[in-house]
Amino acid sequence: MAKKKYYQRPDGLFETSRTVNGKRIKFRGRTCAEVDRKILEYNAERKSGRKVPVIADEWFEAKEAEGIGQGTYRPYNCAVERIKKAFPMTAGDVRPLDIKRYLVEFEGEGYSRNTVQTELYVLKAIFSYAVLKGDIDVSPAAEAKHSRNLPYKPRHALTEEEERKVEEYRGEDFLLGMMLLYTGCRRGELLALNWQDIDRKAGTITVNKKLNYAYGNTPHLERHLKNKNSENNDGSGRVIPLLSPLADVLPNRRLGLIFHNEDGQPLTASQLQARWQRYCRNVGLVDYVYNENGKPELTYPITPHCFRHSFTTLCYEAGLDAKTTAAFIGDTEQVTTSVYTELRARHHASGADRVNAYLAMRAEERENKEAVK
Numbered sequence: 001m002a003k004k005k006y007y008q009r010p011d012g013l014f015e016t017s018r019t020v021n022g023k024r025i026k027f028r029g030r031t032c033a034e035v036d037r038k039i040l041e042y043n044a045e046r047k048s049g050r051k052v053p054v055i056a057d058e059w060f061e062a063k064e065a066e067g068i069g070q071g072t073y074r075p076y077n078c079a080v081e082r083i084k085k086a087f088p089m090t091a092g093d094v095r096p097l098d099i100k101r102y103l104v105e106f107e108g109e110g111y112s113r114n115t116v117q118t119e120l121y122v123l124k125a126i127f128s129y130a131v132l133k134g135d136i137d138v139s140p141a142a143e144a145k146h147s148r149n150l151p152y153k154p155r156h157a158l159t160e161e162e163e164r165k166v167e168e169y170r171g172e173d174f175l176l177g178m179m180l181l182y183t184g185c186r187r188g189e190l191l192a193l194n195w196q197d198i199d200r201k202a203g204t205i206t207v208n209k210k211l212n213y214a215y216g217n218t219p220h221l222e223r224h225l226k227n228k229n230s231e232n233n234d235g236s237g238r239v240i241p242l243l244s245p246l247a248d249v250l251p252n253r254r255l256g257l258i259f260h261n262e263d264g265q266p267l268t269a270s271q272l273q274a275r276w277q278r279y280c281r282n283v284g285l286v287d288y289v290y291n292e293n294g295k296p297e298l299t300y301p302i303t304p305h306c307f308r309h310s311f312t313t314l315c316y317e318a319g320l321d322a323k324t325t326a327a328f329i330g331d332t333e334q335v336t337t338s339v340y341t342e343l344r345a346r347h348h349a350s351g352a353d354r355v356n357a358y359l360a361m362r363a364e365e366r367e368n369k370e371a372v373k
């Protein structure tokens with residue numbers, strides 16, 4: 001009997017390995033000939049170099065396997081598609097200058113600081129992955145940086161008039177707005193809440209899961225929250241206070257999801273969009289813009305995140321420190337502190353405007369008195 005060329009695994013496949021850049025690459029096949037063919041294809045591909053789009057897709061698939069949150073999937077996916085389009089060549093043909101030019105052009109398109117930072121992260125990660133897989137020896141994006149003076153995307157909270165509308169509205173889905181405004185929950189966290197998560201006696205709401213809409217119309221229930229700051233140390237979620245304006249309007253005890261479709265199931269992305277737009281129309285949280293034909297079109301500038309920012313503002317105005325507020329909203333103290341800094345600057349400017357208005361009024365009164373004399 002002829003000696004087998006390669007090791008045969010318990011599952012019947014033949015396997016061998018080769019060392020590339022200090023890393024072991026395994027090749028498997030149903031026959032030894034198939035293993036030989038895969039080795040030849042790999043060597044040929046490596047010699048010519050794999051193209052960036054292929055590597056980018058492979059990196060993103062690996063990232064998905066690790067688990068990507070709702071708020072991360074879409075930005076990463078968009079960044080990957082842009083990078084694939086910008087770099088259609090092999091990874092070995094990309095130079096540091098190409099990376100620098102790409103970032104300069106990307107920043108020039110007016111993207112926010114967060115978007116640019118995400119683009120840079122994905123860019124670096126893809127080429128680092130190419131190094132890991134032996135496609136290139138050194139990443140051309142290793143030293144890449146973005147500009148220091150990137151614009152921050154302004155956070156938008158509800159105005160006092162908009163908050164009043166939310167509080168006074170008692171029509172369809174009124175609870176959606178009230179819970180967003182008085183819990184500070186993220187959209188996915190709120191939509192995963194059950195009535196059992198509300199403890200009226202203790203005056204608390206437990207947030208320990210979320211709906212992830214990143215992968216299509218049907219949401220996925222996830223037991224882990226956005227990050228470690230969204231949960232207690234034991235991973236049991238976080239507990240937030242049941243504030244009186246919300247407690248006063250909650251219906252009698254029920255079971256199941258608080259927000260669901262006609263079948264009692266979680267809202268799909270399309271159902272959520274339809275209900276959110278209907279809610280905004282009913283409450284009056286819409287705007288009109290004129291299209292190129294001069295006709296007004298209805299827009300929806302208010303998002304669930306605007307309510308979350310309003311809750312943070314409420315905590316700030318109530319005198320809560322950044323650490324306590326961060327624990328309520330499930331975010332880092334650093335992020336909450338940056339919001340507080342922005343709010344202080346805004347209140348300072350508002351206070352200065354009021355003082356200037358008062359001084360102008362006082363000067364006008366003096367002038368009027370002098371005129372009478």
